[in-house]
Amino acid sequence: MLEAQYANDLNNIVDTEISRDNNLITLKGLLSLNPTVDLQVIHPDTSVINRLTMLPEQDYVIDRTLTYLPDLKVSRYDVDIATVGVKQSKSSYYPTISVGASIGTGHTNTYSNFNTRLSDQLNEQIGLTVSIPILIRTVQKPTWLKAVLL
Numbered sequence: 001m002l003e004a005q006y007a008n009d010l011n012n013i014v015d016t017e018i019s020r021d022n023n024l025i026t027l028k029g030l031l032s033l034n035p036t037v038d039l040q041v042i043h044p045d046t047s048v049i050n051r052l053t054m055l056p057e058q059d060y061v062i063d064r065t066l067t068y069l070p071d072l073k074v075s076r077y078d079v080d081i082a083t084v085g086v087k088q089s090k091s092s093y094y095p096t097i098s099v100g101a102s103i104g105t106g107h108t109n110t111y112s113n114f115n116t117r118l119s120d121q122l123n124e125q126i127g128l129t130v131s132i133p134i135l136i137r138t139v140q141k142p143t144w145l146k147a148v149l150l
Contacts, residue, residue: 089146097129098128098129099127100129101124101127102124103122104122105121
């Protein structure tokens with residue numbers, strides 16, 4: 001078992017060296033250098049880099065992301081809009097009351113004075129309509145289900 005792991009590790013080392021050499025050739029091509037030119041890569045000191053980066057706490061980052069990320073705000077508004085849509089689709093299950101009013105005058109050739117027309121031919125109308133849904137569930141249920149699913 002240990003010999004197999006050792007052989008696998010040696011294979012990984014060879015693969016990494018081949019990959020590094022291929023990447024160096026690609027870099028030389030991007031820099032328009034001759035592939036036979038010796039290119040020395042200087043590796044940075046990672047201990048200095050680790051000391052320079054002061055990452056904030058994970059809870060702070062998540063809180064700031066949830067507060068300020070526009071996509072999350074849009075998603076919250078989408079949820080609110082969907083909730084209103086469900087309430088709106090269920091509104092057809094409830095009774096409605098409508099009130100209307102109108103006022104007008106009639107015109108004939110016998111009355112030439114505007115004041116007498118207002119006093120004699122003034123029409124006022126007031127209306128009240130109450131609508132109670134009785135058998136509307138079969139018609140409105142698909143609309144409500146569609147609003148819930150969206």
